[in-house]
Amino acid sequence: MNDRIVHIVDDEAPVRASLAFLLTSAGFAVRTHDGGPSFLAGLIDPAQACLVTDLRMPEMSGVELLEALTQRGLYVPAIVITGHGDVPMAVAAMKAGAFDFIEKPFEDDVLIEAILRAGALADSRGEPAPAAAEIRQKMALLTAREQEILSGIVAGLPNKTIAYDLQISPRTVEVHRANIMSKMQAKSLPELVRMTLNVNVAQV
Template sequence: MSTADTVVHIVDDEEAVRNSLAFLLSSAGFAVRVHESATQFLAVAPQISNGCLITDLRMPDMDGVELLRRLRAADAMLPAIVITGHGDVQMAVEAMKNGAIDFIEKPFSDDVLIESITHAASRAAERVQSDAALEAVRQRVALLSEREQQVLKGVVAGQANKTIAFELGISPRTVEVYRAGLMGKMQARSLPELVRMVMDLKIDTP
């Protein structure tokens, strides 16, 4: 997944600003979508799989900080840049605390904006790759047998084979067999890699 696949979503209540930013970024090679309000963007944000956001800080229906808060609450956060006036720096810092990766003060040069958007698009593409990797791990866990998942839970908890064997009522040798089998199914080259896979997934195996 490359930055060329990343859609830049522009949220601004002023049509002239939306059109100007869209023209600039389109000319720089970005795919662009415009949204006339934060409310309108929030309605579609959960369906965006690979995108980044550029939003004005002050808007009549909802300011940029509140937009970021609601995106986080909806688990729909995107790499975001806020555009701010000189008197809004404190609000812009608040936006950073709520997940924005950058803020740009008006007036700004085209190069500054493009560089920031390039960074945001790169972050978005990396996140898509990470999400795809986690989904692959989730699918591997689902293919494990119930007993293999029980052994996996013990391994991830740091339990010794003897402890896992005692809790499951099987022999330590049988635990070793299950462990070797699930390592193969999970495509883990080492125990630390296996543990990291499951911890990144943030699941509680049965």
């Protein structure tokens, strides 16, 4: 990871400056960009890049930026950050190739650790951890109702919609969701979505 350059993409100059100061202080080589197009135009060595991008930007959203990289056949480990996070956007970011999804405000260490993990995964040539077989074993522990709720989560549905579809209360969905996170040993929503997508459970 030490050889990677962290590219910060955000349309707000104070945010770029704050993140650049944080990551430079943590020992990262950093470059900043005011939007997706400028990042794409200046991307010389994707193999040595790591991306930290805002989700909501006027010219090109973080998801659209990730999709543009995919269309060009480029893989850059990416962390998406936002102050307006919700489940549908988290799922969209993960499906577009984001390694992680972080909601503002966040602790400095959360971003730094996410970048380190993303770089380590890319350096290992993208080998997923845990393996798909292990994920399937964990999914086998889910009840039928929990599997229904997991499918709704990965489809990007909010709790209220899942509750309405299954004719249960939103609070019951929250309890099942907590049980799912525990059984899957997922520490965050992005991790849960990534694990599920890795075994092609989401048919969307």
